[in-house]
Amino acid sequence: MSVVQWPTVAATAFALAGPPALVVASHRLFGDAPPLGVQIVLQIVFCGFAAAIVSFVAIGERLPLSSIGVRRVTAATIASGLLAAAAALSVLPLLTRPLAAALQIGYLDARTAGLAALPAWFRVFIGVTSGGVEETLYRGYAIERLSAICGSRWFGAAVATIAFGLAHVPYWGIRFSLAADLPFGILMTLLYLWRRDLAANAIAHAAALVVGLLSLPRAAA
Numbered sequence: 618m619s620v621v622q623w624p625t626v627a628a629t630a631f632a633l634a635g636p637p638a639l640v641v642a643s644h645r646l647f648g649d650a651p652p653l654g655v656q657i658v659l660q661i662v663f664c665g666f667a668a669a670i671v672s673f674v675a676i677g678e679r680l681p682l683s684s685i686g687v688r689r690v691t692a693a694t695i696a697s698g699l700l701a702a703a704a705a706l707s708v709l710p711l712l713t714r715p716l717a718a719a720l721q722i723g724y725l726d727a728r729t730a731g732l733a734a735l736p737a738w739f740r741v742f743i744g745v746t747s748g749g750v751e752e753t754l755y756r757g758y759a760i761e762r763l764s765a766i767c768g769s770r771w772f773g774a775a776v777a778t779i780a781f782g783l784a785h786v787p788y789w790g791i792r793f794s795l796a797a798d799l800p801f802g803i804l805m806t807l808l809y810l811w812r813r814d815l816a817a818n819a820i821a822h823a824a825a826l827v828v829g830l831l832s833l834p835r836a837a838a
Contacts, residue, residue, distance in 0.1 A: 621766050628673050629762045632754040633780040635666050640787040650731055653739070664746050667753040674758070685757035686815035694812075698820025701808045705825040709800060717796040728789065733833035740830040748823025755781040756805060757815040770810070778806045801825075 639662065647655050674680050688694070732740065755777050763773030782799030789798065809818050 621762070622678075624673075624677055625762055626766065628670060628677070629759060629766065632666075632670055632758045632762075633777070633784070636663065636751070636754065637784045637787045639663060639666075644787070653735070656735070657739070660743060660746060663750055667750040670753060670758050685753070685761055686809065686813050686818070687757070688814050688816065690816050694814050694817045695820060697808065697812055697814070698817040699824060701804065701817070701821035702824035702828075705801060705804055705821065706828055709804060713797045713800050716800070717793065720792040720796050729833055732830060737831060740833070741827055744827035744830050745823045748821075748826050749819040751781070752805065752809075752815060752818040752822050755784075755802070756809040756818050760806065760809060774806050774810060778802045781805075 639659065643651060643655075643659055651659070671682065671685075674682060674685055678684075735743075759777035759780065760770070760774050763776050764770040765773075767773045767776070778799070781802035782794050785794040785798040805818055805822060808821060809815070812818075
């Protein structure tokens, strides 16, 4: 992609700002604890964001999906994804827990209790779909297009990673987003820059989310 067109700039802005905008709109329309049916619809809408971006790449930009890291899934794809998920669940907390303690984060009980109260099948659905959607938006599309816009892959990756951390502020607050979501975003960005394999990122993100969400009942008990 030699010349970046304004529709690509607009799509990049949508990829970065769409998820937090959806959270803000949900809070204003339905409050902090929407009924399960509303949450299902909101998650489907969220999935539509990734579908819109993929469609735009293929139809609007007329580019192959390989331009956002879509590759044939191989054993290396699965292995690297699971390895990154294991790192997110076992190694990353060595950094994020002291950071969370230093930032004195103590306001998450209502959020975690609300997630723990959801049916297990829906938590799995949230984990699997959110992992795929966020990696499509913030890694596959944003990193690639911001790299083209800025002329630097590392600068584009940094902007996408910061945007990923900030995207979680409307739901989790600024301190938790800095302590947990931003470091996780850095890990996922490094995985993408290493492999440039969107499926590996989606596997890692989804696996870490599913394990985390299914562990909430024990944590909340």
